[in-house]
Each structure stands twice: as structure tokens, then as C-alpha cells.
Amino acid sequence: MAPERDIGGVNNNRLVKIHEACKVPPFSDDSTAAAVAATTLPLTYFDTYCFNLSPVDNLLFYEIKDLTWDSFNSEILPKLKHSLSITLLHYLPLAGHLMWPPDAEKPAVCYFKDDGVSVTVAESNADLRLLSSNNGTRRAVEFHPLAPRLSISDDKAEVTAIQITLFPNQGFSICISVHHTVIDGKSAVLFIKSWAYLCKKLQQQNVVVPVPSLLPESLIPCFDRRLIKDPRGIDMVYVKQLMAFTGSDPNTRSLKVTIPVAKVDSNLVRKTFTLTREDLNKLKHKLVLVNKDQHPSKQLHLSTFVLTCAHVFVCLVKARGEDANTTVTFWVPADCRSRLDPPLPGNYFGSCILAEFAVAKAGDFMQEDGIAFVAEK
Numbered sequence: 001m002a003p004e005r006d007i008g009g010v011n012n013n014r015l016v017k018i019h020e021a022c023k024v025p026p027f028s029d030d031s032t033a034a035a036v037a038a039t040t041l042p043l044t045y046f047d048t049y050c051f052n053l054s055p056v057d058n059l060l061f062y063e064i065k066d067l068t069w070d071s072f073n074s075e076i077l078p079k080l081k082h083s084l085s086i087t088l089l090h091y092l093p094l095a096g097h098l099m100w101p102p103d104a105e106k107p108a109v110c111y112f113k114d115d116g117v118s119v120t121v122a123e124s125n126a127d128l129r130l131l132s133s134n135n136g137t138r139r140a141v142e143f144h145p146l147a148p149r150l151s152i153s154d155d156k157a158e159v160t161a162i163q164i165t166l167f168p169n170q171g172f173s174i175c176i177s178v179h180h181t182v183i184d185g186k187s188a189v190l191f192i193k194s195w196a197y198l199c200k201k202l203q204q205q206n207v208v209v210p211v212p213s214l215l216p217e218s219l220i221p222c223f224d225r226r227l228i229k230d231p232r233g234i235d236m237v238y239v240k241q242l243m244a245f246t247g248s249d250p251n252t253r254s255l256k257v258t259i260p261v262a263k264v265d266s267n268l269v270r271k272t273f274t275l276t277r278e279d280l281n282k283l284k285h286k287l288v289l290v291n292k293d294q295h296p297s298k299q300l301h302l303s304t305f306v307l308t309c310a311h312v313f314v315c316l317v318k319a320r321g322e323d324a325n326t327t328v329t330f331w332v333p334a335d336c337r338s339r340l341d342p343p344l345p346g347n348y349f350g351s352c353i354l355a356e357f358a359v360a361k362a363g364d365f366m367q368e369d370g371i372a373f374v375a376e377k
Contacts, residue, residue, distance in 0.1 A: 011216055015126045016145040016165065024081050024162075025116035026088035030099040040326060041093045041109040043161050043181070044228040046336065046342060048106065048238035050351045051255075053180035057147040058188055061132035063171040077121065080174075083199035088117065090220055091191055091349070098157040098179055100253055106239045107180055109159060120148050120163040134272040141266050147175045155253040159183070184351040186335055187221070194219045221349035228340070228352075275308060283307050283371065290372040300375055306355065310374040317365040324363030330374075333356040 029119050040161050067076075069106065088095045096111030124146065130136055131143065147162035163175045167327075177190050196213060202216050243253060284302050285309075291300050322328065333353045337344040344352065358377045 003246035009266045016126075017111070018120060019124050020119075020121040023116035024088070024119050024121055025114070026092060027082075027085040028030060034205045034358065036114045038110075039096075040093055040111075041096075041182075041223055043108060043235065044225055044350065045105060045230050045235040046228065047181050048235045048242070049354065050180045050184070051208060055150045055177050056180055056185070056188065057182075058176045058178070058192065059143065059146060060090055060174045060192070061128060061171065062173070062178075063128065063132070065115065065171075066169055067166070067171055068179065069166060070166060078162065079199060079203060081119065083202055084117065084119070084162070084195060086202070086214075087191070087195045087198050089144075089214055092193060093182065093223065093349075094160040094178075094191065098158055098159060098255055100155045106235065107181075111131075118148065118151070118158060118161040122146075122163060122165040122276065124165050124167055126167065128167040128173070129317070130215050132173075134274065137269045137271045139266070140268040140270050143270075146173055148177050150177055150179060152179075152256055154256060157181075157255045181351060183349075184186050184335070184353045186337070187349045190219065190221060190347060202338050212245070218347065220347060222345050222347050223349055225350075227344055227348065246372065275311070280304055280307050283311060287372045287375055291376070300372075302375060306375050310371045313374050314365050314370045317362050317370075321364075324361065326360060326362040327357050328362050328365065329357060330365075331355045344363045 045241045077356050092111045095115045095117050096109055097115070098107055099110045100107040120341045122145075126142060131138055131146075139261075146163060148163040150158045150161050152158065157179055163173075163177075165173045165175070166175070176188065176192065197219060198214060199217070284307060284345045287300060287307070289301055309332060317328060336352050336354055337346060339346055351363050360373070360377065364370065367373065
């Protein structure tokens with residue numbers, strides 16, 4: 001009998017049944033043998049900066065009515081696996097592992113000939129439309145069984161794992177879990193776009209053997225680590241911080257995520273809130289008036305992103321009912337590709353983010369002009 005994962009805890013009738021767990025390697029034949037040779041990708045200080053960040057799940061839903069297991073297994077699944085294997089020709093590090101050999105001062109991404117991406121094929125009886133909709137309230141735990149788990153040990157960690165879940169007569173989902181040390185959000189999107197592009201292209205052209213030119217230049221990843229200069233050895237500063245954080249022995253090596261993660265309350269729910277252009281204009285107008293009254297000589301940068309973040313941060317603090325004297329830390333990650341000198345190409349693949357932090361008292365958020373306070377920060 002196939003293993004099952006419970007959705008939402010004990011006494012819940014929604015289950016995810018595992019049909020298959022396999023490895024999908026990069027496509028290989030006589031014409032691609034050289035392209036899939038063993039390779040090692042060094043880490044930069046942007047990568048080592050992200051050591052302790054938890055894996056990131058990218059969950060996508062596809063609605064197809066009347067989709068049965070037979071049609072899914074015979075038509076859709078083989079195309080997904082085949083196009084994935086071809087995509088991995090361009091993304092070999094995703095099929096490898098983050099490794100920390102005993103004689104190496106820092107980890108690296110290593111790909112060997114027999115490596116591949118772990119793919120789990122599952123089936124769920126949950127309501128796909130409810131889970132994927134922007135309407136209604138959904139229990140957070142209902143999404144967890146749709147995500148794969150990266151295999152991570154002290155000296156070896158999977159870079160990518162994928163779960164493809166069928167919802168009979170509704171559609172299917174694809175969840176791509178990635179190790180944040182190796183991949184940031186922009187790189188993950190680049191990979192997803194490449195996989196989608198090749199899957200569609202192979203179906204349109206009805207080809208089996210990949211053609212190198214199938215993937216457009218804008219989707220071909222750049223792995224050139226020489227583009228990031230680090231004359232001061234910042235990468236090793238982060239490595240040493242990691243080693244000190246993983247245990248009392250400063251020489252302790254471990255690739256396991258060490259930032260404590262709070263236990264998820266089974267009663268937590270997810271809900272999507274939409275900010276319209278009208279909503280944002282009202283927020284902006286209000287903040288401009290507040291700023292003009294309090295700081296007439298200072299001009300605020302009120303982009304859509306700033307307005308949204310300020311509004312969400314204030315709502316979050318208020319919803320939690322924090323004491324006014326509670327210290328609140330909020331941070332915003334920033335893509336550094338275009339901010340380096342010289343800038344990196346947009347298709348640079350890896351982690352290339354740093355975060356800006358700000359600290360304030362909860363009372364600052366909850367005051368009448370709390371959104372203006374956060375926007376100014």
C-alpha cells in the first residue's frame with residue numbers, strides 16, 4: 001500500500017497518497033555526454049550569507065477538470081519528467097548536492113554523473129480550487145503535504161526536490177523546494193520559467209532529443225562566480241559564523257538549518273488580501289499629508305512595494321496584539337544583481353540577496369501614523 005500523509009492533523013479525511021519517489025537526472029545521450037560531466041560550483045559570500053535560511057517552497061497549481069490518474073500518469077507526468085531532465089542540462093547544480101568535504105574550508109555545490117533531482121508523485125483528495133483561490137480562508141497545514149522535503153545532513157544536502165500532486169478531476173500541483181544557500185527567488189523563477197518553456201516547446205515541436213538552441217538566451221543561467229569579487233574574504237566570515245552557531249566547538253561543521261523554527265499552530269489560516277490601485281493611491285495620499293505635516297523638507301519614496309510592506313507590517317503587529325514596549329524587528333531582502341559594480345547579468349544563478357533590518361517598538365507601528373513611520377524606515 002502506498003504511504004499516506006495526513007492533511008490537517010488527526011481525524012481529517014484529507015490525505016496525500018504517495019505513488020512514486022524517484023530521481024530525474026539530466027538528459028543524457030551521446031550528444032550530451034560532455035554537457036553532463038561532473039562539476040563543482042563554488043560558493044560566494046552571497047551564498048554563505050544564506051546558510052541558515054530554511055528551504056523555500058514554490059507551489060504552483062494547474063486546474064484541469066476531468067483529469068484522471070490514468071491520463072495524468074500516461075500523458076502529463078512523462079512530459080513533465082522528460083522536460084525536467086532536459087532543463088537540468090542547463091541547470092546541473094540543481095541535480096547535485098551542497099557538500100562540505102573534510103578537507104575543504106567551505107562547502108560547494110557538487111554534481112556527479114549519477115545525480116538527479118528527487119521527484120515525488122502523489123495524489124490528494126483536497127479541494128484544489130479552494131487551495132489555489134484568492135477567495136476564502138484555508139488552513140495553513142493543508143499545504144504542507146504538497147511540499148517535498150530536502151534531504152539535509154551535516155555534510156551533504158539536496159539542492160532541489162520536487163513533488164507533483166494529482167487532484168483527481170481537478171488538476172495537479174507542482175511544488176519545487178530549493179536550498180536557499182544555492183538559489184534565491186529570482187534564480188528559482190528562472191528555473192521554473194525554463195522548465196515551463198521547454199515543456200511547452202517540446203510538446204509543440206514533438207521532439208524527444210533536446211536541441212541546445214531550444215532555450216532562449218534570457219533563460220540560460222549564468223554560473224560564473226568570478227563575476228563576484230570578494231577581496232576581503234567575506235565568504236569565510238559567514239562560514240565561521242555558521243560554524244560557531246552550530247555548536248560550542250568553533251570547528252563544528254554542519255549544513256543543517258540551525259535557526260529555530262516555531263512550531264506551526266494547526267489553527268493558523270491563510271487568506272489572500274488584494275490591494276487595488278485605488279487602495280494604494282489612498283495610502284499614498286494619506287502618507288504624503290502626514291509627511292508634509294511632520295517633515296515638510298523630506299520627501300518619501302512611496303513605491304507600490306514600500307506602501308504594501310508598510311501596510312502589511314502595521315497590520316501584522318496590530319493583529320498579534322503586541323505590547324507597546326515590545327521590540328519589533330522587520331527586514332526586507334533586496335536583489336543585489338543590479339546593485340553591484342559592475343552589475344551582474346539578470347540571469348546570474350545563485351543566491352544574490354542581502355537584507356536591510358530595522359528595529360522599533362510595537363507602539364510605533366500601532367500609532368495613528370504607523371504606516372507613515374514604517375514607510376519612512
